[in-house]
Amino acid sequence: MNKINNPKLDTWSEILKRPTKTIDDIEVTVKEIFKEVQKKGDEAVAKYTSIFDGIALENYEVSSEEIQEANSSISEELKAAILLAKENIYKFHSAQKTDKISIETTEGVNCWQEKRPIQKIGLYIPGGTAPLFSTVLMLAVPAGIAGCKEIVLCSPPDKSGKINPAILYAATLCGVTKILKVGGIQAIAGMTFGTKSIPKVYKIFGPGNQFVTVAKQLATQFGVAIDMPAGPSELLVVADDTAVPAFVASDLLSQAEHGTDSQVILVSTSKRLIQAVEKEIQIQIEELPRKAIAKKAIENSKLIYVENDQIALDLINEYGPEHFIICSQYDDFYCNGIINAGSVFIGNYTPESAGDYASGTNHTLPTNGYAKNYSGVNLDSFVKSMTFQKISKEGIQKIGSAIEIMAEAEGLQAHKNAVTLRLKSLKERG
Amino acid sequence: MNKINNPKLDTWSEILKRPTKTIDDIEVTVKEIFKEVQKKGDEAVAKYTSIFDGIALENYEVSSEEIQEANSSISEELKAAILLAKENIYKFHSAQKTDKISIETTEGVNCWQEKRPIQKIGLYIPGGTAPLFSTVLMLAVPAGIAGCKEIVLCSPPDKSGKINPAILYAATLCGVTKILKVGGIQAIAGMTFGTKSIPKVYKIFGPGNQFVTVAKQLATQFGVAIDMPAGPSELLVVADDTAVPAFVASDLLSQAEHGTDSQVILVSTSKRLIQAVEKEIQIQIEELPRKAIAKKAIENSKLIYVENDQIALDLINEYGPEHFIICSQYDDFYCNGIINAGSVFIGNYTPESAGDYASGTNHTLPTNGYAKNYSGVNLDSFVKSMTFQKISKEGIQKIGSAIEIMAEAEGLQAHKNAVTLRLKSLKERG
Numbered sequence: 134m135n136k137i138n139n140p141k142l143d144t145w146s147e148i149l150k151r152p153t154k155t156i157d158d159i160e161v162t163v164k165e166i167f168k169e170v171q172k173k174g175d176e177a178v179a180k181y182t183s184i185f186d187g188i189a190l191e192n193y194e195v196s197s198e199e200i201q202e203a204n205s206s207i208s209e210e211l212k213a214a215i216l217l218a219k220e221n222i223y224k225f226h227s228a229q230k231t232d233k234i235s236i237e238t239t240e241g242v243n244c245w246q247e248k249r250p251i252q253k254i255g256l257y258i259p260g261g262t263a264p265l266f267s268t269v270l271m272l273a274v275p276a277g278i279a280g281c282k283e284i285v286l287c288s289p290p291d292k293s294g295k296i297n298p299a300i301l302y303a304a305t306l307c308g309v310t311k312i313l314k315v316g317g318i319q320a321i322a323g324m325t326f327g328t329k330s331i332p333k334v335y336k337i338f339g340p341g342n343q344f345v346t347v348a349k350q351l352a353t354q355f356g357v358a359i360d361m362p363a364g365p366s367e368l369l370v371v372a373d374d375t376a377v378p379a380f381v382a383s384d385l386l387s388q389a390e391h392g393t394d395s396q397v398i399l400v401s402t403s404k405r406l407i408q409a410v411e412k413e414i415q416i417q418i419e420e421l422p423r424k425a426i427a428k429k430a431i432e433n434s435k436l437i438y439v440e441n442d443q444i445a446l447d448l449i450n451e452y453g454p455e456h457f458i459i460c461s462q463y464d465d466f467y468c469n470g471i472i473n474a475g476s477v478f479i480g481n482y483t484p485e486s487a488g489d490y491a492s493g494t495n496h497t498l499p500t501n502g503y504a505k506n507y508s509g510v511n512l513d514s515f516v517k518s519m520t521f522q523k524i525s526k527e528g529i530q531k532i533g534s535a536i537e538i539m540a541e542a543e544g545l546q547a548h549k550n551a552v553t554l555r556l557k558s559l560k561e562r563g
Numbered sequence: 564m565n566k567i568n569n570p571k572l573d574t575w576s577e578i579l580k581r582p583t584k585t586i587d588d589i590e591v592t593v594k595e596i597f598k599e600v601q602k603k604g605d606e607a608v609a610k611y612t613s614i615f616d617g618i619a620l621e622n623y624e625v626s627s628e629e630i631q632e633a634n635s636s637i638s639e640e641l642k643a644a645i646l647l648a649k650e651n652i653y654k655f656h657s658a659q660k661t662d663k664i665s666i667e668t669t670e671g672v673n674c675w676q677e678k679r680p681i682q683k684i685g686l687y688i689p690g691g692t693a694p695l696f697s698t699v700l701m702l703a704v705p706a707g708i709a710g711c712k713e714i715v716l717c718s719p720p721d722k723s724g725k726i727n728p729a730i731l732y733a734a735t736l737c738g739v740t741k742i743l744k745v746g747g748i749q750a751i752a753g754m755t756f757g758t759k760s761i762p763k764v765y766k767i768f769g770p771g772n773q774f775v776t777v778a779k780q781l782a783t784q785f786g787v788a789i790d791m792p793a794g795p796s797e798l799l800v801v802a803d804d805t806a807v808p809a810f811v812a813s814d815l816l817s818q819a820e821h822g823t824d825s826q827v828i829l830v831s832t833s834k835r836l837i838q839a840v841e842k843e844i845q846i847q848i849e850e851l852p853r854k855a856i857a858k859k860a861i862e863n864s865k866l867i868y869v870e871n872d873q874i875a876l877d878l879i880n881e882y883g884p885e886h887f888i889i890c891s892q893y894d895d896f897y898c899n900g901i902i903n904a905g906s907v908f909i910g911n912y913t914p915e916s917a918g919d920y921a922s923g924t925n926h927t928l929p930t931n932g933y934a935k936n937y938s939g940v941n942l943d944s945f946v947k948s949m950t951f952q953k954i955s956k957e958g959i960q961k962i963g964s965a966i967e968i969m970a971e972a973e974g975l976q977a978h979k980n981a982v983t984l985r986l987k988s989l990k991e992r993g
Contacts, residue, residue, distance in 0.1 A: 154565065167888045211972050221668035221962070224701070228666045230677060236658045238651035238923035246659060249902045251936050263974045299972055335936040353792070358936040361661035362783070377988070383981040410642040422976050472679045479953040481599035487954055490969045491962045493668035494950040498684055506681050506765040506788040508948040518938040520924040521898065523909040531920045532651070533645035542641050542729055544693045547820040547850050551813040551914035558807070 134411060137437045140448075148435065149452045151364070151396060151501055155557050159431050163522045164348045168354075170322035173375045181319040186296050188331075190455035195312040195329045200305050203298030204491050215303055216489040225493035226275040230514035241528025250280035253332065257339035257349075260289035263299035265340065271495050272338045273307030273512065279515035283311045285324060285332050289316020295542055308458075317341075321348035325357050326350055331433035336360070338497065338510065360510050364501030367396035368485055369422070369474075370381045370453035371445055371467060372410070377481050381406075382413035384485050386427055389418075393429035398454070399436045433531040445471045453504035456485045457474060473504045476536065529555055564841060567867045570878075578865065579882045581794070583827060593748050593777045595635050597785075600752035605759045605827050609742070611749040616690075616866035618724050621759045625726060625742040630735050633728030645733055649755055654921035656705040661943035671958025674921060678946040681788075683762065685754035687769035687779075688737070690719035690746055695770065699938065701925050702768045703737030709945035714739045715762050717756060719746020747771075751778035755787050767789070768927065768940065790940055794931030797826035798915055799884035799904075801875055802840070804833045806890035807911050811836075812843030813886055815864065816857055819848075823859035829866045830875050837866045876900045883934035886915050903934045943962035956965040959985055 138147050142212055169177040175193075183189050235245035256272045258265055269286065276284050281309045286309045287556035288296050296314055304312050306320035313331055317322055319342075320331070328331030336358040340421060368388035372381050385397045401407050414431060421427050439445045442463050449457065453473030464479050471477060474499030476488050489496045508514070524532075533552045570578050599607040605623075606812060613619050634638045646731045665675035679712045688695055699716065706714050718726050726744055734742050743830055750761070751771075757763030766788040767779055783789055798818035802811050815827045831837050834917055844861060851857050869875045872893050879887065883903030894909050901907060905928030906918050919926045927940035938944070954962075963982045970978035 162837055165636065165961075178739070180740075196969065197831065211968055214968040214972075217962065217965040218969060220655065221672065221674075224668045225666055225674045225676075228664050231878075233660065233850075234658050235921070236655055239652045241919075242922050243925045244651075244655045246655075247939065252902060265973060267969055267973060291878065310920070313986075333972040339916065351706075353783075354780070356792075356932060362786075363696040375775065379984055379988075381826075382982070383984050385736040387975070387977040387981045394645060415697070417977075417980065421980075422974075451898075470726065471949075474949055475698050477949065479951065480907065480955075482956050482959045482985055483952055483954040484966075484979045485976075486966050486970055487959070488950075488952055489978060490966045491673050492952045493666070493674045494952050496755065499947075502786060502950075504947070506593075506786075506947065508946075509950060511948050511950075513677065513943065517903075517929075517934070519901075519904055519907065519934075520918075520939060521907040521909065522913055522918055522922045522924050525910075526912050529914075529917070530910040532647065533658060535647040536916050536920045538641055539642040539648060539697055542644075543695060543697060544877075545820060545849075545916075546853075546858065547813065547817040548916040548919060550851075551810070551817045551916045554809055554813050555912055555914065558809075 134431060135435045136407065137435055139438055139440055145448060145451055146439070150492045152394060158523055159343060159347050163351055165343060167203050167316045167322045167325070167351055170319055171326045171329065177329055178315060178319045178323055178331065181317065182315060183454060185317050186289050187292055188290055190290060190294055190314060193315050195301060195314060203301035206298045207302050212302065214307065215266065216271070218273060219265065219306060221277070221491055221493035223271055223275045226278050226339050226512045230278070237507060239528060239531050241520070241525035242532055243286065246518055246520050250282070250338050252281065253283040253334040254281045254285070254515065255288045255334035255337045256290040257337060257341055257345060258286060258300055259321060259341050259345070260291060260297070264300055265298040266297070266303040267490050267496065268340060269300055269303035271497050273304060273309050275510070275512050276515050277308045279512060281515055283309045283332060283334070285313065285334055287313045287315045287320035287324065287331070288307060290314040318344050318348045321336065321345060321352055325352040325355050351371050360497060361499055361503060361507045365394040365396060366391045367455040367500055368458065369400065369449060369452060369456070370458040370460065371400045371449060372460040373401060373404055373462060374408060375462045376407055378406060378409035378413045380481055380484070380533045381410045382417050385414060386421065387484065387486050388456070389430035389434065390421060390423040390428040393426055395430040397430055397434035398452070401438060402441060402445060402449060404438055407438055411436060418541065422556040442466055453502045454500045455500045455504060458485060475499050475504045475509045526559055530559060564862060565865045566837065567865055568827060569868055569870055573781060575596055575878060575881055578983050582824060589773060589777045592991060593774065593781055596624055596748045596887060597752045597755070597781055600758065601756045608745060608749045608758055610754055610760065611747065612745060615701050615747050616719050617722055618720055619723055620744060623743045623745050625731060625744060630731050633731035634841060636728045637732050641729065642732065645696070645700070645736065648697065649704060650917060651923035651961060652700055652704045653923055654709070655940045656708050668922045669958060669961050671955035672952070672962060674950065674952045676950050678948050680712070680946050682711065683713040683764040684711050684715070684765035684945065686714065686716045687750060687767060687771055687775060688716060688718040688730055689771050689775070690721060690727070691986060694730055696727070696729040696733040697920050697926065698769060699733035700729055700737060703739050705735060705940070705942050706945050707738045709942060711945055713764070715764055716742045716743045717750035717761070719753065720744040748774050748778045749975065751775060751782055755782040755785050771989055783953055790927060791937045792931070794822040795826060797885040797930055798822045799828040799830065799879060799886070800888040801830045801879060801884060802836055802890040803892060804836055805892045808836060808839035808843045810911055810914070811840045811890060815844060815918050816851065816913065818865065818886070819851040819857040819860035820851060822854055825860040825944065825946060827860055827988050828884070829863035830873060830878060832875060834868055837868055841866060855968055872896055883932045885928045885930045888915060904931050905934045905939045958990060
């Protein structure tokens, strides 16, 4: 752990720097696979499924038998937990629905804004050691509330050609319309171009390794939208002597177990707390099954002492953490002052893992400083806002001349003409 | 004009195909300039300003003298028109403010969503023959309502080192905090990396030629967000015999004058109307100063006859037009059924140019089929939504076990542990 004492302002950007990766070599691979899937469709998907997942599949779509099988293989306990989480996610995202916004800007000029669902979306759920069924909930629940018509889920098959049953259970529960056993770059390419087996979608959501991340970025060059650019997961905790060191340590470790590149930062106005947390980390880390990963991440972690809460807040806003835990007597000060963060966790009994699973907030959040310019996934991620206007004869007479003058000043005569013709016809009739 | 009669479903995608451009050769130039600006800052900006704009500037920032000069050079008539437009844009975008959304998902588990402004934004306004001061209003007004702290505007200088006075007037009126005489790729690169003269921003908005478009796309690879990917402007009109052919023709032409690559489509259930509009276009086009451009665009335009309104609607949703005018006795049918469009104009007295300038809706809209997955610029484009959660001791006891079960099932022991520790401490105390 790197302890940093009262860093000067001009060192902040260096201290808060995230490790950057060169993606140039990955990009070449991703582009090649994209080209091949675009050209050869399922044939290319089969080829790369065989190379990367080590299996040949006759059918990519998960069958209803497989879903039933998954259903019966999951414990009732896990099902109940998933249902509770789903319920809370549903409640919070339903509350985000917005009404039509309508206003008469000038007499006779009615303007309104309405939201319409994105018709076809794709969810990518990684396979591997951690089957992220929680991410299925986080994406499919709001997609359902939004009214997306086609919800396609791609996840890589394991060596026996299966997808983790909890993923299948969650997907079925949340109304995913098609589940496909396709992973990695070939899944993203498939959803970008469409193949015989994989539907083309308009927007792709979900996490993934760096190949998937680069593939999603590339997809945007072919007209597909994505939820947000991705980077390693991050947690920043601000804590003072009102915090419980063991709890803070457990939160930092829950972040650290994600990956060796996870970013873990503690900011405090109390040197005593920093020391206590450091000790607790050393104790708790030994018990973790993912100890090796957590240790690597903790090695790069930062414990930063600052003189007061204003400095702490400024530094946190400069960093823009994905997850931000506040365990401070001044929690209101931080809540009101935080501008750049993905999701905020307040108080000693609000661990980050609550938001990861079951509080109801979304866990798909901006990393890598993107909290400065991107929202986390929310209901609006699944809709588009459209505007409407209806102008009466009186309305166009009120604003027509302003349009004519502005169009003329911009040198756009036909724009002016569209108004002039209408005004003239009204005058002639009038 | 291409008249298409009752096209079969399987020909739609061919008929509605937009021209695609290869950007590979542009990309090389853009990447080079980015690299140079990243490395050499203002020195590179000066070099490319000299190459592309043909001028050497000592100072990129517009001075207060230049602003005063611009102010006094604009007619009172134009100022009044700009003020009217600004007022309507302000009203419509202010109405889009959303309250904090707060909900107790489980007893003791409080979740809320709040929006915070993006702190630093950049607006790009092209120079050239059409000085788009209206776009300044469309971007700077909502940025001001959102509370963005730094609003930087870049626009290329003309040969005498000036920016069009109407652009300066609109920018000052709307609270732009810094106006810079920098254009093209070097402006986008400057706002991406920051130079001595050009502040680094978090999100870049605004139109531009294909160099600017590619530059904005590249900026996203360096952590900057953009408003949306851009393409040539588009208009689709659906009209029946209740429409006035001269009005429809004037709208189609107002779109056609934008550029030779503008997309202009008329869909109708009336062959009579199609013929009448065609005639009107031929008359009106001769009067336009930008006749040459409009004629090229009209050559590629499409007049599509379909048998009924349901087919028309399906076809329009398949296309996803940027601008969509409805002049039909069934306007409600189209308003309710349209899913993919940027902005919708209803009735004979609602020309597209009203939305371009003064109705109050935003004119920065998704083109190129992006209406299927992107919103037009609106108040939310200038903010990020953040989530908060605060869980009480009772709350964590209610959802804690679900979190433990799910974390364990995902193989994330430290995530579970963060909850277990808290539950245990409550049990011990309780």
